[in-house]
Amino acid sequence: MSTLQLPIGRNVRYYRRRDGRTVAAVAGLCGITERYLEMIEAGTKVPSTEVLARLAAELGVPVAGLFAEAPADEPAVPVSTEPAIARALMGYAPPSGGAVLSPAQLGKRVEAAWRIWQSSKNRFTEITEVLPALIKDVEHAVRAHRGEGESAVRREVMRVAADLYGLLRSYFRRTGRLDLSLMVADRAIRAAEDADDPVRIAVGTWNVGHVLLSHADPGAVEEAKDIALQAADKLRREAPASVDAAAVQGALELVAVVSDARRRRWTDARHRLTERAAPLAEQVGEGNVAWTVFGPTNVALHAISVEMLAGDAAEGLRLADQVDPRQLASRERQFTHRLEVASCHALRRDDAAVLVHLLDLEILAPEDLARSPLARDMVLQLQQRIRPVFRRQVSSLVERLQLV
Numbered sequence: 001m002s003t004l005q006l007p008i009g010r011n012v013r014y015y016r017r018r019d020g021r022t023v024a025a026v027a028g029l030c031g032i033t034e035r036y037l038e039m040i041e042a043g044t045k046v047p048s049t050e051v052l053a054r055l056a057a058e059l060g061v062p063v064a065g066l067f068a069e070a071p072a073d074e075p076a077v078p079v080s081t082e083p084a085i086a087r088a089l090m091g092y093a094p095p096s097g098g099a100v101l102s103p104a105q106l107g108k109r110v111e112a113a114w115r116i117w118q119s120s121k122n123r124f125t126e127i128t129e130v131l132p133a134l135i136k137d138v139e140h141a142v143r144a145h146r147g148e149g150e151s152a153v154r155r156e157v158m159r160v161a162a163d164l165y166g167l168l169r170s171y172f173r174r175t176g177r178l179d180l181s182l183m184v185a186d187r188a189i190r191a192a193e194d195a196d197d198p199v200r201i202a203v204g205t206w207n208v209g210h211v212l213l214s215h216a217d218p219g220a221v222e223e224a225k226d227i228a229l230q231a232a233d234k235l236r237r238e239a240p241a242s243v244d245a246a247a248v249q250g251a252l253e254l255v256a257v258v259s260d261a262r263r264r265r266w267t268d269a270r271h272r273l274t275e276r277a278a279p280l281a282e283q284v285g286e287g288n289v290a291w292t293v294f295g296p297t298n299v300a301l302h303a304i305s306v307e308m309l310a311g312d313a314a315e316g317l318r319l320a321d322q323v324d325p326r327q328l329a330s331r332e333r334q335f336t337h338r339l340e341v342a343s344c345h346a347l348r349r350d351d352a353a354v355l356v357h358l359l360d361l362e363i364l365a366p367e368d369l370a371r372s373p374l375a376r377d378m379v380l381q382l383q384q385r386i387r388p389v390f391r392r393q394v395s396s397l398v399e400r401l402q403l404v
Contacts, residue, residue, distance in 0.1 A: 081176065085128065103159070107163075121331065122366070123332075138161050141157045170207075173214055202235040206252055213259065248289060253272060258302070261306045261310070277299050316340070339357075352390065359397070379403060
């Protein structure tokens with residue numbers, strides 16, 4: 001393919017102008033000359049893999065987005081929030097006329113829903129069969145115990161509600177409803193406060209942090225770090241020392257790591273990983289406290305993420321060779337890791353490796369693959385440039401993901 005056929009330059013220019021930024025500003029932050037960036041935008045130069053990664057990070061788009069035939073602020077992905085779940089959450093479901101279930105009964109159902117969400121390969125389909133009735137029953141119990149002040153039963157109900165809202169935060173975030181995701185994250189904090197549970201309050205802030213990290217706005221990404229570190233400090237001061245408290249502190253430190261990496265503060269991100277998150281991970285070991293999946297393996301996966309965002313594909317792949325993600329309880333976290341490894345191979349233009357990882361991801365979590373903007377971009381780019389020997393496999397994958 002000739003230089004003029006590549007859409008990289010046009011897309012770089014589009015995203016730069018979209019943000020109202022000058023050639024000089026973007027070039028300086030990416031460590032290249034203005035003339036070099038002008039030539040990239042004109043289509044007379046193709047940037048190296050390293051420069052391409054810097055440009056993508058600085059412009060706030062996936063690397064694959066710079067190859068797309070038409071630039072877009074939001075990649076086309078299915079928005080799959082089940083209407084019945086949103087209706088139940090907003091109180092539009094018919095009021096429950098049945099008996100108020102006990103905290104123990106509701107807690108078992110919330111725990112089972114979390115297991116579906118973290119371990120099922122078809123989690124989006126399966127969770128839609130569970131959540132509407134569960135939301136209605138939990139909120140029915142919350143209303144029933146509302147006037148009981150500080151009773152032990154009411155506190156237990158609010159703990160269950162906080163755990164459910166945490167699950168809903170993740171669900172809505174993954175189905176494209178950041179508005180509802182932020183709303184339930186806030187509800188999780190309020191429920192935890194009513195339960196007088198410091199660890200769950202911190203988990204609620206961890207939920208808010210993840211919603212903020214999903215935004216493209218650098219201010220929201222920076223705010224995610226600020227609130228996470230404030231919550232971690234409060235937890236250290238106010239909660240009794242325990243494995244649960246240490247694990248949640250570590251999970252909050254990882255929010256700060258991602259925030260630093262998203263804002264190109266690589267040194268800060270690496271330092272926080274090694275000096276703050278890693279010691280906490282060694283202290284608590286592998287686990288899944290409050291469904292955060294915090295432990296040594298997750299810390300190692302964040303180290304890979306930092307290198308990928310920094311554009312150092314070789315270092316990212318070297319670190320990936322030392323990690324076994326199968327130790328994680330969360331299939332979603334395994335999926336995210338393997339997708340990042342595929343991205344590292346894409347940076348190196350190792351298309352055969354990208355294809356292998358995408359096919360593995362389809363086996364691991366087909367519904368997640370279909371909903372991932374980054375994965376869909378990678379598949380479409382493979383379709384454009386893959387060698388003939390792999391074309392049939394790529395075309396079949398395109399059809400299964402309904403990209404045609």
